[in-house]
Amino acid sequence: MSYLRDEISEQPAVFARLLHESGEQVRTAARRIADRAPSLVVFVARGSSDNAATYGRYLVETSLGVPVSSAAPSITGLYRRPPRLADALVVGISQSGQSPDVVGVLDDARRQGALTLAISNDAAAPLASAAELLIEQRSGPERSVAATKTYTTQLVCIALLVAALGQDPVLIEGLGRLPAAARAALCLEGAVARIAHALADQPACLMLARGFNYATALELALKLKELAYVFAEPYSGADFLHGPAALATRELPAVLVGVEGPTQPGLLELSQRLIGAGVRVHTLSDDPALLEAGRAWPSASLADALAGVPEALSPPIAIVPGQLLALHLAARRRGDDLDQPRGLSKVTRTS
Amino acid sequence: MSYLRDEISEQPAVFARLLHESGEQVRTAARRIADRAPSLVVFVARGSSDNAATYGRYLVETSLGVPVSSAAPSITGLYRRPPRLADALVVGISQSGQSPDVVGVLDDARRQGALTLAISNDAAAPLASAAELLIEQRSGPERSVAATKTYTTQLVCIALLVAALGQDPVLIEGLGRLPAAARAALCLEGAVARIAHALADQPACLMLARGFNYATALELALKLKELAYVFAEPYSGADFLHGPAALATRELPAVLVGVEGPTQPGLLELSQRLIGAGVRVHTLSDDPALLEAGRAWPSASLADALAGVPEALSPPIAIVPGQLLALHLAARRRGDDLDQPRGLSKVTRTS
Numbered sequence: 149m150s151y152l153r154d155e156i157s158e159q160p161a162v163f164a165r166l167l168h169e170s171g172e173q174v175r176t177a178a179r180r181i182a183d184r185a186p187s188l189v190v191f192v193a194r195g196s197s198d199n200a201a202t203y204g205r206y207l208v209e210t211s212l213g214v215p216v217s218s219a220a221p222s223i224t225g226l227y228r229r230p231p232r233l234a235d236a237l238v239v240g241i242s243q244s245g246q247s248p249d250v251v252g253v254l255d256d257a258r259r260q261g262a263l264t265l266a267i268s269n270d271a272a273a274p275l276a277s278a279a280e281l282l283i284e285q286r287s288g289p290e291r292s293v294a295a296t297k298t299y300t301t302q303l304v305c306i307a308l309l310v311a312a313l314g315q316d317p318v319l320i321e322g323l324g325r326l327p328a329a330a331r332a333a334l335c336l337e338g339a340v341a342r343i344a345h346a347l348a349d350q351p352a353c354l355m356l357a358r359g360f361n362y363a364t365a366l367e368l369a370l371k372l373k374e375l376a377y378v379f380a381e382p383y384s385g386a387d388f389l390h391g392p393a394a395l396a397t398r399e400l401p402a403v404l405v406g407v408e409g410p411t412q413p414g415l416l417e418l419s420q421r422l423i424g425a426g427v428r429v430h431t432l433s434d435d436p437a438l439l440e441a442g443r444a445w446p447s448a449s450l451a452d453a454l455a456g457v458p459e460a461l462s463p464p465i466a467i468v469p470g471q472l473l474a475l476h477l478a479a480r481r482r483g484d485d486l487d488q489p490r491g492l493s494k495v496t497r498t499s
Numbered sequence: 500m501s502y503l504r505d506e507i508s509e510q511p512a513v514f515a516r517l518l519h520e521s522g523e524q525v526r527t528a529a530r531r532i533a534d535r536a537p538s539l540v541v542f543v544a545r546g547s548s549d550n551a552a553t554y555g556r557y558l559v560e561t562s563l564g565v566p567v568s569s570a571a572p573s574i575t576g577l578y579r580r581p582p583r584l585a586d587a588l589v590v591g592i593s594q595s596g597q598s599p600d601v602v603g604v605l606d607d608a609r610r611q612g613a614l615t616l617a618i619s620n621d622a623a624a625p626l627a628s629a630a631e632l633l634i635e636q637r638s639g640p641e642r643s644v645a646a647t648k649t650y651t652t653q654l655v656c657i658a659l660l661v662a663a664l665g666q667d668p669v670l671i672e673g674l675g676r677l678p679a680a681a682r683a684a685l686c687l688e689g690a691v692a693r694i695a696h697a698l699a700d701q702p703a704c705l706m707l708a709r710g711f712n713y714a715t716a717l718e719l720a721l722k723l724k725e726l727a728y729v730f731a732e733p734y735s736g737a738d739f740l741h742g743p744a745a746l747a748t749r750e751l752p753a754v755l756v757g758v759e760g761p762t763q764p765g766l767l768e769l770s771q772r773l774i775g776a777g778v779r780v781h782t783l784s785d786d787p788a789l790l791e792a793g794r795a796w797p798s799a800s801l802a803d804a805l806a807g808v809p810e811a812l813s814p815p816i817a818i819v820p821g822q823l824l825a826l827h828l829a830a831r832r833r834g835d836d837l838d839q840p841r842g843l844s845k846v847t848r849t850s
Binding site for chain 2: 187188190194195196198205206209210211213214215216217218220221222223226227228229230231232233235236249351352358359362370373374375377379381384386387389390392393394395396397400410411414425489490491492496
């Protein structure tokens with residue numbers, strides 16, 4: 149057993165607790181943000197939290213129409229030339245709330261008069277003190293070095309806030325389905341184990357997705373790197389065609405995450421093109437055509453898990469089989485402690 | 500011979516022409532932008548042009564203090580929910596000026612009342628017509644599929660504009676040195692050929708940099724992928740420590756691009772840590788300590804090339820040995836036409 153497996157499995161319960169207990173913090177934050185009507189949202193984060201910020205960017209721009217920027221902490225921390233953020237909402241995301249560079253950007257933004265919000269798993273951490281507003285992840289302690297439940301609860305915190313700000317009934321109703329959807333996603337372990345078997349001897353792998361689930365490709369690639377030491381490289385389906393497509397050969401397998409919605413036609417075309425070039429495409433999808441295109445290789449159907457979940461809320465569910473894939477690949481490829489990847493510690497202090 | 504080599508070699512002359520001929524377009528754009536005083540700059544680009552946008556983000560934020568967002572074309576093109584950009588300057592970057600998704604974001608932004616600027620190598624292309632303002636790259640035709648001189652001239656166009664807007668004497672003086680600096684960078688071919696020899700049999704490689712030259716790591720990785728089919732993965736030095744550091748082993752070499760300035764101490768620490776883990780670190784740097792740390796492996800000193808060039812203008816020079824590295828690696832690893840990588844065409848039409 150490992151903390152990693154426990155923490156992946158806890159996600160349905162953790163989502164339910166977060167939905168149940170976060171109401172007041174989310175309402176307070178939404179009220180203050182609506183009063184200020186920021187012209188820009190800036191996310192500040194590192195690692196898995198930065199992948200959560202990528203999801204936040206798609207959700208904020210499509211649901212609220214407010215442009216989103218992603219802060220480069222070095223511009224404040226190293227070059228000491230922070231941009232003007234007085235009219236912005238600046239959102240720091242960090243499980244531990246300890247990362248000095250993320251805290252530094254929040255401190256500076258608050259001094260400038262920006263509205264600041266922390267999304268963190270630790271209400272007593274420096275990030276929570278630095279920000280005016282706080283939404284706690286309420287995920288309980290995470291003991292595995294690799295973030296799993298604290299990544300997905302960051303997505304859910306962002307979705308709760310955007311749903312409250314936009315008063316969007318589709319998001320509000322969909323949020324209530326996430327605990328059950330996460331339970332259904334955990335049932336994909338058998339299918340995912342077959343993908344892990346197929347990938348076990350591969351040193352490298354492409355991760356492809358687009359739109360909301362581009363964040364899923366980023367996070368899945370990070371999990372495969374840190375847990376299974378697979379050189380997994382993530383691409384948006386569109387960016388992939390601008391250069392990296394030269395890498396597509398039968399020696400380099402791909403995992404494609406595709407969810408029904410506006411990105412489906414482009415991803416189907418990409419999948420067919422890769423398969424035509426001899427690439428083995430493992431598909432994680434609720435879309436019959438995408439699953440049919442990749443039927444020659446082990447894949448996992450997200451149809452049950454995503455039933456009733458709008459595309460905009462699919463990322464915290466679609467990553468769950470990806471976490472299990474990383475777990476299985478790590479178990480096959482490594483003999484050591486799954487909770488302690490080489491070269492990493494739980495809190496990374498960069499500046 | 501190849502167009503690729505010719506186009507890399509042309510860069511000193513192309514920089515000189517651009518500096519000489521772009522004055523009026525740059526002044527017109529700077530005047531209009533200063534009048535509007537945008538609260539946000541949004542870059543829209545794909546592939547190498549998106550790496551130029553990454554440079555633009557660092558330069559605009561540090562020099563002008565205006566926050567920068569990078570548009571996800573799918574939010575306008577596929578989800579049809581573009582964010583509100585009326586107060587923004589929206590900059591589309593595309594060598595060909597043909598990419599429908601980039602043009603679509605500019606069209607929409609202009610309808611919303613945003614000020615729009617095209618940076619393109621083709622003044623007759625749809626992107627140039629879509630935008631109110633134009634800065635031409637004046638690079639002449641690029642026949643190789645891999646962008647070289649059209650990447651660096653995009654950087655120079657951005658720097659010319661920011662220098663004019665900020666009336667920054669360091670940038671203005673430094674720009675005049677770029678043609679000579681590019682000539683000196685071309686003299687690194689011998690050193691780079693030794694790095695290519697060392698990397699010739701490696702299927703994968705890490706690319707590390709930080710700050711302004713994070714764009715250099717991104718672009719160098721893209722060149723190695725599309726030209727040499729090397730699975731090269733770029734990281735900011737800080738992001739690398741948040742997860743991907745687990746990949747660091749003696750089997751995976753690294754190329755580290757480090758330029759004197761505020762990022763140097765962190766990069767030196769990273770280099771020493773990687774070397775301690777057994778990683779072969781090939782260093783492209785003008786910094787004696789970074790070069791000394793990596794002295795056990797072939798490296799290239801940028802000291803002559805970057806003499807008198809401020810860090811903020813180093814990216815169009817630091818990528819030149821990277822382009823030569825990709826050329827040499829491609830020649831060693833491929834027998835086919837260097838100007839035509841598999842699976843790619845010069846204009847990629849994504850939506």
